[in-house]
Amino acid sequence: MKKLIIIFSAISLLVFIRPVLGLGANIATTNSSVSTAQVDVAEEESIIDKAVDGIKTFYSYTGFANSSSGNVIMIIIGIVFIYLGIKYDYEPLLLIPIGTGVILGNIPFVAGNQTGIYETGSVLNYLYFGVVKGVYPPLIFLGIGAMTDFSSLIANPKLMLLGGAAQIGVFATFLGALYLGFNLPEAGAIGIIGGADGPTAIFLSSKLANGINILEDGTTVKNLIGPIAIAAYSYMALVPVIQPPLMRLLISKKDRKIKMKPPRAVTQKEKMIFPVVALILTLFISPSALPLLGMLFFGNLLKESGRTERLADTARTKLIDIVTILLGVTVGASTQADIFITKDSMLIFGLGAISFVIATCGGLLFAKFMNLFLKGDNKINPLIGAAGVSAVPDSARVVHHEGLKSDPSNFLLMHAMAPNVSGVIGSAIAAGIILSFLG
Amino acid sequence: MTQILLYTDPISEGYVILITGLLIVFSALVILALFFNYGLPIMLYVYKIITKGKDKKISEIKVKTDSGFTGEISAVIGASVHMYLSEQHDIESGILTIKQVKKTYSPWSSKIYGIQNRL
Numbered sequence: 001m002k003k004l005i006i007i008f009s010a011i012s013l014l015v016f017i018r019p020v021l022g023l024g025a026n027i028a029t030t031n032s033s034v035s036t037a038q039v040d041v042a043e044e045e046s047i048i049d050k051a052v053d054g055i056k057t058f059y060s061y062t063g064f065a066n067s068s069s070g071n072v073i074m075i076i077i078g079i080v081f082i083y084l085g086i087k088y089d090y091e092p093l094l095l096i097p098i099g100t101g102v103i104l105g106n107i108p109f110v111a112g113n114q115t116g117i118y119e120t121g122s123v124l125n126y127l128y129f130g131v132v133k134g135v136y137p138p139l140i141f142l143g144i145g146a147m148t149d150f151s152s153l154i155a156n157p158k159l160m161l162l163g164g165a166a167q168i169g170v171f172a173t174f175l176g177a178l179y180l181g182f183n184l185p186e187a188g189a190i191g192i193i194g195g196a197d198g199p200t201a202i203f204l205s206s207k208l209a210n211g212i213n214i215l216e217d218g219t220t221v222k223n224l225i226g227p228i229a230i231a232a233y234s235y236m237a238l239v240p241v242i243q244p245p246l247m248r249l250l251i252s253k254k255d256r257k258i259k260m261k262p263p264r265a266v267t268q269k270e271k272m273i274f275p276v277v278a279l280i281l282t283l284f285i286s287p288s289a290l291p292l293l294g295m296l297f298f299g300n301l302l303k304e305s306g307r308t309e310r311l312a313d314t315a316r317t318k319l320i321d322i323v324t325i326l327l328g329v330t331v332g333a334s335t336q337a338d339i340f341i342t343k344d345s346m347l348i349f350g351l352g353a354i355s356f357v358i359a360t361c362g363g364l365l366f367a368k369f370m371n372l373f374l375k376g377d378n379k380i381n382p383l384i385g386a387a388g389v390s391a392v393p394d395s396a397r398v399v400h401h402e403g404l405k406s407d408p409s410n411f412l413l414m415h416a417m418a419p420n421v422s423g424v425i426g427s428a429i430a431a432g433i434i435l436s437f438l439g
Numbered sequence: 440m441t442q443i444l445l446y447t448d449p450i451s452e453g454y455v456i457l458i459t460g461l462l463i464v465f466s467a468l469v470i471l472a473l474f475f476n477y478g479l480p481i482m483l484y485v486y487k488i489i490t491k492g493k494d495k496k497i498s499e500i501k502v503k504t505d506s507g508f509t510g511e512i513s514a515v516i517g518a519s520v521h522m523y524l525s526e527q528h529d530i531e532s533g534i535l536t537i538k539q540v541k542k543t544y545s546p547w548s549s550k551i552y553g554i555q556n557r558l
Contacts, residue, residue, distance in 0.1 A: 154479075157472035164468040171457040178453040187453065269486075270479060277479075278471060285467040422468060429467050433460045 070337030078102030101332020143320025145299025163422025166388030169194030169359025194355030195427030289432025
């Protein structure tokens with residue numbers, strides 16, 4: 001009780017002092033000339049007036065006075081993200097930072113005090129720099145590379161094609177976005193949502209749809225980094241919801257029960273050669289994907305070389321954690337309602353859902369197609385085609401669960417990891433191609 | 440790089456990018472797949488020929504040279520390695536700190552009983 005009284009008196013003291021010290025910006029200054037004239041007439045009254053004015057100014061600075069319906073909607077969305085992350089365990093490492101960021105970015109404030117993420121000089125703006133300039137995605141890729149085990153891919157290289165097949169989602173969405181009236185760079189950035197790879201999507205949108213580039217006809221591209229990143233990450237988190245119905249729709253019960261033979265053991269030498277060769281080959285084909293693929297294979301080499309365990313350990317734990325925290329919060333905060341809630345964002349969300357569906361279908365159907373040419377033991381379970389959309393490692397996990405549902409002794413996880421990681425490579429290459437065409 | 444495309448209609452440009460993009464992605468992955476299917480085994484084979492004789496398989500090591508190596512020696516080595524790895528000795532932490540221990544009342548430390556026993 002004593003504490004409560006102290007706190008209340010401190011707050012009331014602050015409120016009374018505000019206008020006296022001239023902190024109350026405009027209202028206080030306009031009143032100052034009036035109040036000096038009235039000093040001897042009604043001192044008692046003016047103090048109360050000042051106090052009321054002070055409270056009014058204070059109120060005008062609070063979130064309650066400045067909030068708009070958009071802010072409230074976005075804050076609710078942020079809370080839903082956090083709820084989904086905690087309750088249903090949908091990629092909590094992403095959804096909780098992003099959800100918090102969404103709330104952070106939508107706290108209503110008075111513009112011009114270097115608070116918001118889009119105001120130059122604010123701390124959030126400096127952290128957002130890493131997103132706008134595409135600094136964070138390559139660092140995330142370094143960590144992913146140091147985490148990923150490519151051995152299942154090396155053991156069965158033909159599964160790499162499934163990762164390519166799922167990239168049809170990228171290009172189909174790109175076309176869809178063009179038809180909806182987005183211009184070329186914007187459409188390219190939207191298309192990459194189909195790659196189901198958050199860092200790649202942020203990287204490409206920061207290069208193409210960053211609100212800075214100027215098109216040939218003199219118009220500036222829109223800033224779509226926020227909507228694209230949010231769409232990519234939220235659909236990635238929803239992979240366990242989107243994919244299973246499509247799998248059941250496209251793959252027959254009999255096909256779902258196909259058991260694949262276990263992948264052969266891969267030697268350490270092959271594992272070491274893989275990142276070097278893949279780095280050189282893929283980057284010679286698509287040099288624009290250099291920041292992403294370069295870091296991915298560099299991280300993998302750190303892991304497999306056997307001599308740099310310390311570096312690999314840092315890359316896959318501390319470094320990627322730090323970058324994920326910064327990336328999540330700033331991407332979330334970039335959804336400031338007045339910039340985020342537009343018709344474009346809604347269209348992007350629609351296109352994103354479609355692109356995930358197309359990518360999953362592309363992977364599944366291509367796996368079926370491949371089965372036409374494979375015989376006997378070599379037949380693949382078409383379910384693993386769905387893992388060709390990157391979304392590492394969630395989509396592989398979904399495939400595994402679906403496989404277990406139709407046959408409890410069929411373990412597909414290791415097989416599904418192969419198209420999954422090749423999906424990462426594929427979407428990075430696709431990003432490189434789009435960038436080289438439109439950048 | 441934008442000069443590659445001379446079409447003015449974004450839709451037709453879109454189709455060009457769609458087709459070329461898909462082709463390139465596929466070809467890149469096909470090349471990778473082909474390399475790891477065929478190229479890598481050849482490379483490893485060549486590497487084996489170059490470094491021939493350096494590392495032998497267990498079956499290639501002759502028994503004759505190891506006549507002095509008895510089962511006892513190998514048992515001793517095995518035991519010591521096992522002892523070393525499982526760290527049979529206790530290792531205490533080197534950090535020593537004096538911790539305050541809360542005690543209930545004891546007449547031995549009571550202030551009431553001084554030397555002179557004055558109350």
